[in-house]
Amino acid sequence: MRTRVTIGPQDxxxxxxSRDMVPxxxxxxxxxxxxxxxSALHGLIPHESGKTQELDxxxxxxxxxxxxxxxxxxxxxxxxDVLAIDVESTGVGMSLGDYRVxxxxxxxxxxxxxxxxxxxxxxGVIGVAPATGSFTCGFPGEHGGNLDTKExxxxxxxxxxxxxxxxxxxxxxxxxxxADGEVNGAGLEVGARVVLRVRRVEDSPTDRLHIWTxxxxxxxxxxxxxxxxSRMAIERAMDVMSRLHGLSRSDAKLLLGYCxxxxxxxxxxxxxxxxxxxxxxxxxxxxxxxxxV
Numbered sequence: 260m261r262t263r264v265t266i267g268p269q270d271x272x273x274x275x276x277s278r279d280m281v282p283x284x285x286x287x288x289x290x291x292x293x294x295x296x297x298s299a300l301h302g303l304i305p306h307e308s309g310k311t312q313e314l315d316x317x318x319x320x321x322x323x324x325x326x327x328x329x330x331x332x333x334x335x336x337x338x339x340d341v342l343a344i345d346v347e348s349t350g351v352g353m354s355l356g357d358y359r360v361x362x363x364x365x366x367x368x369x370x371x372x373x374x375x376x377x378x379x380x381x382x383g384v385i386g387v388a389p390a391t392g393s394f395t396c397g398f399p400g401e402h403g404g405n406l407d408t409k410e411x412x413x414x415x416x417x418x419x420x421x422x423x424x425x426x427x428x429x430x431x432x433x434x435x436x437x438a439d440g441e442v443n444g445a446g447l448e449v450g451a452r453v454v455l456r457v458r459r460v461e462d463s464p465t466d467r468l469h470i471w472t473x474x475x476x477x478x479x480x481x482x483x484x485x486x487x488x489s490r491m492a493i494e495r496a497m498d499v500m501s502r503l504h505g506l507s508r509s510d511a512k513l514l515l516g517y518c519x520x521x522x523x524x525x526x527x528x529x530x531x532x533x534x535x536x537x538x539x540x541x542x543x544x545x546x547x548x549x550x551x552v
Contacts (some may be wrong), residue, residue: 267295272321273429276386276402277393280427282327291342291456297321299383299432299448300358304351308359320396320405322384324429328457331426336460337387338418339428341411343454344380350435350447361447363435368447376436381412382453383432383446390422396431399481399525399532401468405432406532407441407525408470408479416471418460428457441525464499476537481530489521492535499537514541 264286271283286292298304299320331337350368352359361368367375384396386403399405403419411417419426430453434446463469470477478499480491493512496519500511518541524532 263291263293265293265295266323266326268297268321268323270323272297272323272431273325273396274318274321275393275395276322276389276404276429278388278391278423280325280388280429282325282425282427285327285329285425286457288328288330289456289458291454292326294323294326294430294453294455296323296431296433296451296453298347298351298450299445300351300353301450304358304360308357311353311356311358320384320432322386322396322429322431325388325427326429326457327425327427329425331421331424331459333421333423335421335426336418336463336466337421337426337428338416338458338460339385340416340456340458341382341413341453342456343413343452344382344433345452346378346380346433346435346449347451350449351445352443352447353445354443363449368435378435378447379409379412380433380435380449380451381409381437382430383407383434383437385411385417385430386428387419387421388423388427398529400530403468405528406479406481407432407434407437407446407528408477408532408534409434409437409439409524410470410472410475410477410534414473418463418469418471420466420468426457430455440523441527444527464502465495467495470534474539476539478535478537479524479532481528481532483530485523485526485531485533488531488533492521492533493519496535496537500541503541
């Protein structure tokens with residue numbers, strides 16, 4: 260049995276994804292790695308609530324890493340199984356120029372004396388080196404990055420295309436809870452301990468970023484507008500349906516109209532991120548994708 264690797268921000272973290280990132284550690288394929296992540300607002304928030312105008316938000320969303328995955332080559336699809344997320348006991352919420360420090364007790368965010376919200380942690384920023392250019396950790400794209408997609412949580416597998424040797428995986432910006440859309444501009448921002456397993460995915464139904472849960476396949480797309488992102492996600496889902504079932508483009512889109520749920524991940528980042536959710540009853544299945552936790 261391979262030894263679990265543990266890394267944290269003391270080993271290194273980034274504010275931008277690029278091909279030139281220097282890895283902070285190496286792991287083998289199929290190895291479990293425990294990653295300590297900083298809050299997206301690490302070092303910016305005092306212990307009391309206050310005004311965001313008082314904060315310097317130049318550097319946010321630090322992502323621990325990058326991690327070099329031995330055996331990953333450009334063109335491979337990298338599967339990251341999310342096995343566990345444990346969050347810190349305090350989170351920060353932001354809205355309309357204010358920020359609030361919110362305690363987390365026994366699996367609930369104590370929003371007010373009367374309102375307790377059950378937490379459901381997920382990873383907001385997760386990605387690999389992009390094919391070209393440099394993208395801040397606040398930017399979503401084909402490399403991953405700031406997807407703010409709540410399905411990147413324990414029990415899911417996010418699949419990313421590798422563009423460089425080793426992939427160069429980094430992650431951060433964990434949210435204790437967040438609704439689709441992230442309409443206030445932030446989730447409940449927390450530091451966390453994330454347990455992952457990284458592997459190569461063979462016979463992927465798409466060479467684009469996507470997410471598996473135990474009962475769904477989720478196609479992700481980010482663009483300047485909701486309309487463009489939606490068309491991208493629909494086209495990618497049509498490609499998957501055509502590849503898996505030999506359907507014509509017309510029949511693939513017809514099927515999506517019956518079974519494809521178009522949803523919004525976030526509307527607040529430099530690009531809008533949408534997701535098209537397909538149930539596995541459509542015959543979409545790869546053994547081992549979407550994990551039991």
